[in-house]
Amino acid sequence: MLHLLWLIPALPLAGFVLLTLLNRRLSRPAAAIIGAGSVGLAAIVAILVSVSFMVSPPAGHHFHQVLWTWFDTGGLRPQVAFYLDAMTVIFILVITVIGFLIHLYSTEFMEHDEGFTRFFMYMNLFVASMLVLVLADNLLLLYLGWEGVGMCSYFLIAFWQKDTQNVYCGRKAFIVTRIGDTAMIVGLFLLFTQYHTLAIQPLMTNIANATFSGDPVVVAAALLLLGGAVGKSAQLPLQTWLPDAMAGPTPVSALIHAATMVTAGVYLIARTHVLYLMAPDVRLVVAIVGTVTLLYAGFAALAQRDIKRALAYSTVSQIGYMFLALGVAGWDAAIFHFMTHAFFKALLFLGAGVVIEALADEHDIFKMGGLRRELPVVFWTFTIGAASLAALPLVTAGYYSKDLIISSSLAPPFGDVWLWAGAVAGALLTGIYSFRLVFVTFFGEQHTPITRRPRWRMQTPLVVLAVLSVIGGLVWLPEWMGGWDPFARFVGAALPLLPASGWSFGLGEATIVEIVSLAGIGIASLLWIRWRDATAVFSARPVPDALERYWRAGWGFDVLYQYVFVVPVKWFAHVARNDLVEPVVKGIAGINVLAWRGLSASQNGLLRLYIAVAGAGLAIIIAVVVLK
């Protein structure tokens, strides 16, 4: 079965090619079948491959499939080859299965949209690129997938391109992530010049064997790759693009900007974790970036009025948790949280999409309200998703993964009480903001009438994801619950655990986390159900109102970057427009224009002039020949 591996990215790619070639000739049902079907087939193949991998693991717990040599020049010989290990298995399962559910949802969500075929074209290309990213056996092929997903993200954010604002949002996402990507490619150059290979496994072995901890080259490479990861995963300081990326259709937000693409940074760091073990300072930077981001985005999510922007900040915050886990060498905890986060965040976005559509494109949660009875399926599934996000103890997937991250943030040798405190405070915030969404959207009075109700293709993915959001965490129970951990043992084969991580989080510490997340939900219910009117009055006062607006604008990062980067660059470009290069370029252009004018004037249509010029030319030639 494992040799079918190449089919997994090839199927969505074939779907993309087919949709592109047949574009306008396809009816909507045909486009939907090709678009969703190709990803569905890929999901089936991925499940077959994964089951085969789990039942009879290949030698060395990894499977390597070389397709062909990409190119061979100057010692650089990257292959188009796929590398499957336990971590990749988790990623391809999440990408294809959740990808298929979201494609299914999109067939109904986008049914009245003009660019129906175009939408599935981009989505299929995205899934193919994302699979290449996680399956690549060398960093160059990974970079190809990395840029592929970035490009599709740009296309899909700006999907409704008739509204200029959407195009600006797409451009912002593209440019901001590009800053990180530039750092990343420089990191790849550095690694290649130093170790003469970009194949990930040999590279990691070389780094582990050939360097000492804190080697400047390794530190620089780790920092540069971290730059790429920070840009793609919307962490501080490159987080500003993700809230604006919500301009795209909601399934795009669910698939690309919640479940898969934005976690590519987590994948990259987990994949190159040897690098970060050899550069302890950078590893600490990863942990600090994660902690600061999760708190920053938690406060920002608390103040959003747009349901999708609130979920976007929540995504930033949850990826902050994954970075925190990576920073304390809890690679497997980060992958675990990636998986559960993909379940519940995709669910929340899809639920939000139903609500937005039902209320005729209303994004403001304070204009929703009272949808509990009107949209029961969405209400229950959204609540399950929010509970999982808020880590409601014992019954949700999010609890097990977040609990694990919080416990590893305190675990020796890399844990720290400050990181732990940040993570616990973040859990409180998560509880408040996630249930704020539930209570404000689904409880209270109804403010907007319902115009459209979801049918089975939109409801099925919600139910499936809700089930996964509940049971998805039962694969790794904490020590005090018996420590049943097939996930840890499975992923541990690919991501060797550190000797000290046998450290266990006792019932006492776990209780704090549970109390905190329950407290968050309780505070939310008090603020937005019991004291709803008092909260509204309080938040209208000058000081809370100003603070709320400051948080809603993402702590003013956009304004800051506007004045620190955009304005100076524009000013410099304005000032430097008459530099030394300018006359040269203008001169070349001027000479060409003059020559064009002269030649053009000579073509005046007067036959006698042509004859005279031809005669004169002939006379000159004869004179030269005769007089020589």
Added chain:
Amino acid sequence: MAAVSLNSGLILAAILFVIGFVGLVTRRNLIVMLACIEIMLNAAGLAFVVAGARWGRADGQVMFLFVLAMAAAEVAVGLALAIRFRKTLGRLDIDEADEMRG
């Protein structure tokens, strides 16, 4: 009959050629321009004949026959063009036909 010297024959041919060329460039009437081309062709033919006579060979006269045939063809095409020209533009002024300018 006194033999014409090569020099004077060629000078006459050159003078005729220049007259034809100057007429071609200066006159605007299409018919006159065709006539000027005839003069230039005949100047070239004269040069062939004089050269053939100088070396006592028949080639010059053979070449002149070719020139004559070509001139006949040129006149046939040229006059047909002149008729179309006149029908299209209403006159025979060559400077009227300057529409294909850059």
